[in-house]
Amino acid sequence: MNQQPIDGAALLNEVEQFHRRFNVFPREAAYVAVTLWDAHAHLVDCFETTPRIAFLSPEPGSGKSRALEIIELLTPRAVSTVSASANALYRLVGSADGLPTVLFDEVDTIFGPKANADEALRGFLNAGYRRIGGALRCVGEGSQQNAQVFDSYCAVAMAGLGSLPDTVLTRSVIVRMRRRARNEKVEPYRQRIHMKQGHALRDRLAHWADQVRKPVSEAWPEMPDGVTDRPADVWEPLLAVADAAGGDWPERARAACLELINASQIDDKGSIGIRLLTDLRDHVLAGLDRLPTVAILDKLNSLDDAPWADMGGRPLDSRGLSKMLREYMTADNTPVVARNIRTTGGVLKGFYATDLEDAWQRYCPPPTPA
Structure with missing residues (x-):
């Protein structure tokens, strides 16, 4: 049975409002970026790159984990973890169930100043940002081993204290979180109640993605002036989603692109x-x-x-x-x-x-x- 055409702009508006119920982001541009990122996860196979999104803050209690919880409801085959080996993630990406959306909380325990940097995991995050990335491993026993490439390309969202290695930061949309002020209110999140609502939006995003998959895969969105090289790679999928949705999303997406790129360049301690x-x-x-x-x-x-x-x-x-x-x-x-x-x-x-x-x-x- 053919699905009725879905109004992409209206759907993204609903996704944005769902985030606003539970998340207080430091910039209006962040709501735009996170909404587009949710939708891009349903279309990740259309792109050459998939930007990481990173929620970072200097102190606990800034809403980072809640942001990941809402993203988990809205993205396909979401897998949430606070600890994982690179090998496990490579096998997860290569499973027959389809590309996962990996949500990595407390990432500072891996890359923070008090942690021993996990170079294998950093390699997974960096290589999986681009479709051609992967890891070459020997598979088999004894002398009966063969070289095999394990794919790592998948959507990844992260949350943690402090910052991240430069190689990860430059592949990410950065949202600098902060604690809510007394006048900033959110709706209490109740998984038993709100999971169904989030999953209903997720399913509609999936249907809309199927309807726009072909034009999105052929799109070359126009970049804002001055956005080139790695920042352009990061934002191209999000702008392609915005263009496919229409309405005011193309304009809002490009404004958010410039604002968040400029903010990351100024705020990044690295x-x-x-x-x-x-x-x-x-x-x-x-x-x-x-x-x-x-x-x-x-x-x-x-x-x-x-x-x-x-x-x-x-x-x-x-x-x-x-x-x-x-x-x-x-x-x-x-x-x-x-x-x-x-x-x-x-x-x-x-x-x-x-x-x-x-x-x-x-x-x-x-x-x-x-």
Whole structure:
């Protein structure tokens, strides 16, 4: 029996509202991204890549696990775990039941600062992001062994404290969670009640996915200006889903894409150099062509919500600043270094905006409109 056509935009609206009942995300863009990610999991076989989605926070009690619980209701063949070996995951992906959606909670216990990094699991997460990824293993006993490739391509959602290895972060849509404020309310989640509602939405997503599978598999969605390389790979499946749904989802998806990419580049502790460059451009040298190092440090260390006043227990100093900036090149392909600046009080060492412009263009997110 043929299924009646499903209004994709209306369905995604319902999925988004279901998340809003139980999740408080820090940005409106996050609701858009998570909704599109849920739908993309039903179409993962149409894409060359499947972005990971990562809910991260500095403290417990920020709603990360609840986000995974709601995703579990809405995605196909969801498997939730807090501990798994890479070999078990490879076999799960290769089972005849179809591609799973792997939900990895407490991922900080694997990659966090107090954990011994699991390189095999990191390899699974990295390789499985792209369809051609996999692991080569010997299968058999004794001398009767043959090489076999185990696929790892599947949708993966993660939640944890702190951050993740850079190789995982760059393959992920990042949602920085925070504890709910007193005025932020959610509906109490009751699995016995809400599971059926979530599964009903999941089944409708599956039917809609079947209806749009062919056009989605042939789609090459237009990227927002400036989104290229790995970020484009990450967002291409989500934008393809938005385009297939129609309504206001294509516009909302591209706005969310830019917002979350920019936020991840600024907030990611693993990209401290990009944070430094961005703060220099937007808050320190804004409108100035040069500034002595002492004035730069004073401005950096006074920025709210910035790491510079506490770098390993001490404020950023001139040596640390110089060391970080030497990693970047000027337009003349020479390291960015402090140069003489003549002031009314004499000659001081400092930095010139012209020396940083090439690094700003290459590494920093676009400036936020005033």
